[in-house]
Each structure stands twice: as structure tokens, then as C-alpha cells.
Amino acid sequence: MPNFEWDDSLNLGDPLLDRQHKTLIALLNRASEACQASDKDTEIMHCLTGMYLYAKEHFFDEEGLMDRLGYPDRDAHKKQHKFFVDKTHAFTDGQLEGSLNAPDLLAFLTTWLREHITVEDAKILRFANTQDAPKR
Ligand SMILES: [Fe+2]
Ligand SMILES: [Fe+2]
Structure with missing residues (x-):
């Protein structure tokens, strides 16, 4: 990958x-590199936990922005965030159980992050720049 x-x-x-x-x-x-490392189990777990925690922190900030803006699609957007957090957590469980599929993990993270940022997150910023939105 x-x-x-x-x-x-x-x-x-x-x-x-x-x-x-x-x-x-x-x-x-880092997760992609960890999947190829020799001591990969510990490193993958470390990366997955880091991704899970940092994504939650980022989503908290982004959801705060959507709330302050009164962004109309915020409920649907928050559901997408929850899906990502739940899915990342499920991959963590898979790693603990020894059933993690590394290509599936990397494909999911790559596709989801690129599409979510360029399509869904971009919509928030477009809305923020319209005249209807309150100042941030
Ligand atoms: Fe988002
Ligand atoms: Fe985002």
C-alpha cells in the first residue's frame, strides 16, 4: 500500500x-509502515490506538465548529464520524483477537479519510464561508 x-x-x-x-x-x-514491520503486532496496536484517540479529538473539535456554525448537515456528519470511530475500534478488536486483515484496514483508512476530508469536511468550510454562517 x-x-x-x-x-x-x-x-x-x-x-x-x-x-x-x-x-x-x-x-x-505510520500504520501502513507498522503492517510491514517485524515486530508488527505491538506497533499496529500502538498505531490503531493512536488513530482512534486522535480521530476522537479531531471529531470533537470539528463537531464543535459545526455546532457553532449551525451547519445544517451536522447530524449526518456526526454519524459518519461515529462510523469511523466504531470501525477503527473494531479493527483494534481484530488485532487483539489475531484476526486483523491489514490490507482491509489500510484500504478503509485511506479511502475513508480521503473521501471524508475532500467531500464532507470541505462542505463545512464552504458553508462557513457563506454569508449565512455566523463568524467563527
Ligand atoms: Fe468530518
Ligand atoms: Fe475532519
């Missing part, structure tokens, strides 16, 4: 969210 490189399509123009998205992608790349 190739590294997930940051590119301009992921840049939403919000310093906090962009920094957090970069960190999530760095964690994904």
Missing part, C-alpha cells in the same frame, strides 16, 4: 482542521 501523500485537494483552508487532518494522515502512514 503506497503512502498517502498530502496534496492541495485536502487543504480546506482552516488552520486547525488542516493540521489535524495532516496528523491523521501521518498516523495512517
